[in-house]
Amino acid sequence: MRYGYRYILETGSKKHHCPNTDCGKKTFVRYIDTETGDYLPEQYGRCDRESKCGYHLNPYKDGYYQMIKEQERGTFNGTWKSEPIPVRKKAETRPKPDFIPVEVLKQTLEPDRYELNVFIQNLFTKVPFPFEVSDVTKAVELYKIGTIKAGYRKGAVTFPFIDLKSNIRAVQVKQFSKSNHTTGTDFLHSIIDKYHSKRYEPLPDWLEAYNKNELKVSCLFGEHLLSKYPLNPVALVEAPKTAIYGTLYFGLPEQPENLIWLAVYNKSSFKFDKLKVLKGRTVLTFPDLSKEGQTFREWKRKAEEIERRLPGTKFTFSDLLEELAPKEDKNEGKDIADYLIRLDWRAFKDTPQPHQIIIR
Ligand SMILES: [Zn+2]
Numbered sequence: 001m002r003y004g005y006r007y008i009l010e011t012g013s014k015k016h017h018c019p020n021t022d023c024g025k026k027t028f029v030r031y032i033d034t035e036t037g038d039y040l041p042e043q044y045g046r047c048d049r050e051s052k053c054g055y056h057l058n059p060y061k062d063g064y065y066q067m068i069k070e071q072e073r074g075t076f077n078g079t080w081k082s083e084p085i086p087v088r089k090k091a092e093t094r095p096k097p098d099f100i101p102v103e104v105l106k107q108t109l110e111p112d113r114y115e116l117n118v119f120i121q122n123l124f125t126k127v128p129f130p131f132e133v134s135d136v137t138k139a140v141e142l143y144k145i146g147t148i149k150a151g152y153r154k155g156a157v158t159f160p161f162i163d164l165k166s167n168i169r170a171v172q173v174k175q176f177s178k179s180n181h182t183t184g185t186d187f188l189h190s191i192i193d194k195y196h197s198k199r200y201e202p203l204p205d206w207l208e209a210y211n212k213n214e215l216k217v218s219c220l221f222g223e224h225l226l227s228k229y230p231l232n233p234v235a236l237v238e239a240p241k242t243a244i245y246g247t248l249y250f251g252l253p254e255q256p257e258n259l260i261w262l263a264v265y266n267k268s269s270f271k272f273d274k275l276k277v278l279k280g281r282t283v284l285t286f287p288d289l290s291k292e293g294q295t296f297r298e299w300k301r302k303a304e305e306i307e308r309r310l311p312g313t314k315f316t317f318s319d320l321l322e323e324l325a326p327k328e329d330k331n332e333g334k335d336i337a338d339y340l341i342r343l344d345w346r347a348f349k350d351t352p353q354p355h356q357i358i359i360r
Pocket of ligand 1 (some may be wrong): 027
């Protein structure tokens with residue numbers, strides 16, 4: 001017989017991001033289930049910043065251990081709830097993030113710029129099955145996609161990250177080639193910053209404040225649509241371009257069964273803080289392909305933890321791409337957009353949404 005606890009703090013030097021939103025530092029030691037070797041859900045652990053943070057959630061103290069034992073005995077009644085993550089008082093005094101002014105976004109949206117926009121023009125002329133102007137215009141208006149008019153990013157597309165409350169948190173800038181591959185990535189605030197710095201001019205006040213934000217891309221691409229369409233299911237992808245393709249192929253969220261296509265920004269931004277706005281939704285998730293399906297597994301594991309913390313939220317993953325994609329596509333990190341764009345969008349017009357096929 002082995003003595004000691006089944007759940008222990010992980011030994012060694014591996015550290016995770018602290019779940020206390022005020023801390024978030026990579027100083028967090030997680031609990032391990034010594035019987036399975038797996039981590040406990042991500043809220044269980046202890047932060048090493050004892051005086052500055054002090055976060056410690058012990059699975060023996062909030063009923064988690066009891067619940068697992070009951071589950072294993074088959075006597076669990078399904079009503080257990082984890083303690084909410086304690087947030088320290090400091091949260092009240094923490095400065096709010098500063099946002100990009102609406103006027104700055106509006107400039108990118110001037111209609112005469114669209115002819116310069118390589119990404120949008122490609123959708124009309126360069127893709128195997130060119131789209132109709134009216135469909136693209138609707139998607140452009142919905143997501144407030146714009147164009148860089150001049151300078152070294154001339155003709156690049158802008159993808160704004162607008163939150164639930166219509167705050168503009170970041171504007172990603174992407175340059176595409178005629179074959180719609182990315183040739184450059186930037187941010188609107190960096191372009192404006194460079195513009196002023198080169199001329200030895202002071203930065204605008206908003207930019208001075210904005211630059212102090214620790215995290216720039218702090219919401220989902222398309223997040224503002226969640227308040228507009230409160231009941232629709234969600235499709236979640238990595239890149240804004242993929243979300244736009246999804247919308248063009250499967251339709252706008254005007255019908256309540258249609259998907260709202262959202263993008264997390266990059267692989268590592270599939271996180272609780274960013275995804276908690278999806279509470280109560282059904283989320284069909286399409287991670288990019290990756291070597292040996294690493295991203296797929298990582299997102300899936302994180303999604304399971306998020307589901308536990310956000311009751312009523314359901315993440316669904318289709319492993320269709322993972323099963324069918326050749327190895328080269330995985331190594332190149334291809335995504336669902338790379339496959340969709342080869343198909344005729346007309347064939348999708350009257351087909352059910354992907355979640356109606358996959359969730360069964
Ligand atoms: Zn901490």
